Amino acid sequence: MFRYVVRRILLIVPTVLVILLLTFWLQSLAPGDQIEAQLSLEGESNHMARSNYLDSYQTLQKERGLDLPLFFFGVQPSYFPDTLHRIIPKQKKVLLTSLLRQTKDWVKVSTYESSLQSLISQYRGGERDSKKVSIELSKIEQAKSLSDIKARSKNLKKIVDDSNVENEELNQFFVQVESLQTGSVFSYPVLQWHGWSNQFNRWLGRLFNKEENVSLQDGSPVIEKIGKALKWTISMSVITLVLVAILSLMLGYFKAFYRYRWFDKVSSTVLYVLLAVPTFWFASLMVIFFTTPEYGAWTDIFPSIGIKPSFVARSFLSELKDNAGQLILPIICMTIMSVSYLTIQLRSDIIDTLSKPYMLMARAKGLSDKQVLRQHALPNALLTFMTILTGYIPAIFTGSVIIEVIFNIPGIGRLLLSAVQEADWPVVFTIVIIISSATMVGYLVGDILLVKLFPKTRDSLGLENVSN
Numbered sequence: 001m002f003r004y005v006v007r008r009i010l011l012i013v014p015t016v017l018v019i020l021l022l023t024f025w026l027q028s029l030a031p032g033d034q035i036e037a038q039l040s041l042e043g044e045s046n047h048m049a050r051s052n053y054l055d056s057y058q059t060l061q062k063e064r065g066l067d068l069p070l071f072f073f074g075v076q077p078s079y080f081p082d083t084l085h086r087i088i089p090k091q092k093k094v095l096l097t098s099l100l101r102q103t104k105d106w107v108k109v110s111t112y113e114s115s116l117q118s119l120i121s122q123y124r125g126g127e128r129d130s131k132k133v134s135i136e137l138s139k140i141e142q143a144k145s146l147s148d149i150k151a152r153s154k155n156l157k158k159i160v161d162d163s164n165v166e167n168e169e170l171n172q173f174f175v176q177v178e179s180l181q182t183g184s185v186f187s188y189p190v191l192q193w194h195g196w197s198n199q200f201n202r203w204l205g206r207l208f209n210k211e212e213n214v215s216l217q218d219g220s221p222v223i224e225k226i227g228k229a230l231k232w233t234i235s236m237s238v239i240t241l242v243l244v245a246i247l248s249l250m251l252g253y254f255k256a257f258y259r260y261r262w263f264d265k266v267s268s269t270v271l272y273v274l275l276a277v278p279t280f281w282f283a284s285l286m287v288i289f290f291t292t293p294e295y296g297a298w299t300d301i302f303p304s305i306g307i308k309p310s311f312v313a314r315s316f317l318s319e320l321k322d323n324a325g326q327l328i329l330p331i332i333c334m335t336i337m338s339v340s341y342l343t344i345q346l347r348s349d350i351i352d353t354l355s356k357p358y359m360l361m362a363r364a365k366g367l368s369d370k371q372v373l374r375q376h377a378l379p380n381a382l383l384t385f386m387t388i389l390t391g392y393i394p395a396i397f398t399g400s401v402i403i404e405v406i407f408n409i410p411g412i413g414r415l416l417l418s419a420v421q422e423a424d425w426p427v428v429f430t431i432v433i434i435i436s437s438a439t440m441v442g443y444l445v446g447d448i449l450l451v452k453l454f455p456k457t458r459d460s461l462g463l464e465n466v467s468n
Contacts, residue, residue, distance in 0.1 A: 001451065012440050019436045023429045024200055028070060030425045033090040035060050037216040057088055065202030069194035077187045079104045095144060102146045104183030112180060115173045116141060132159050146180055153177040217424045225415065226431060231316050233411035236327060240334045241392055247339045252346030257373055259351055275340040283333045283406045290329065302329045306408035330407040334400055342388060349381035383454050390446025394439035
């Protein structure tokens, strides 16, 4: 058993590494600019003086290591420069990269960009005619294609001619724009080794760092936000898991014992209906009918939804105790939706086990139906039941997004939804990593429990001796 656990742990390590790589890659492709969002939280925006803003941007970029190459190595076209990752801000780098792919000439693109930025600085905040030029230059700066740049450049030339603005630098700029043509040079992929100084290494280093990995929504440490949310989710999920196990065992046993009788038929109808009902609809009905006196005083059974706000620092156990009433209804909803499937599955497995030939031997020994069911059929049917139940262990960390949103519980599911809606990518991808790791550990724990409870499963796991 020890060797099996070690082998599984060794397999978890490369899996986690792959998850980290995929998460980092997705984060690098995520829309928006994290540096701009962070500067906005600190009270700085791109509406301030351009030079000051770029200085602040560059400083924060270096602190986060975003001026470094993306990974240990990279593959890029031969016409790409090796300093493209240093261009700021992110939007400017995206636009220049797009222009470079069209022209395949970095010298012309960089010359064009330098002239454009010089003209933007020169005409910003000028007189009326200069403002027209400045506005058109800004439009050129935001152009996404070579055809757009040329079209806007013609508009700018017309504005310059109509306003009699004389500027040799503008004339040179128009010539540079005309020289930008769709490139057709031969290119080939180039492998570049960037070494240990790269964004991936820096990202790993600050992933669980409170000071560096902060939320783009409110600037608070990501780990603290996730930690607070996990406390509520784990508390609800553990209670739900225990209730699901107890109720499913009881209902499944009695349904199998009274099989094909009225209790089995009625309960099956109810369970199938609950299994088919959408979670959000069922939870919404529970809130509407059982948290307000609108349909009669007798229906106002549970407190209103949401966690009571705390204005003083106190332990989580105190908060949990004060909000125990608010958690009853969401726990009931989560339990009912899970009990339906497990009960039906357990009942089916027990009845299938009772039909096996070796059950005739148990009856031949003089055992009653209750004894056969309890001593032989139920233990054998529990294998599938426990397999499904242990699959719920990873769900403890993921929570239920629908339930937490409807009942306004500040758990991990609601935090994930809020982070996605607000494009708070540090929170989103940290949650993804934690959930992925917890899922693998959860399945390992589930396999260990199965082997301990059902030794015959060791063959299916490749174990020769459970005691090893």
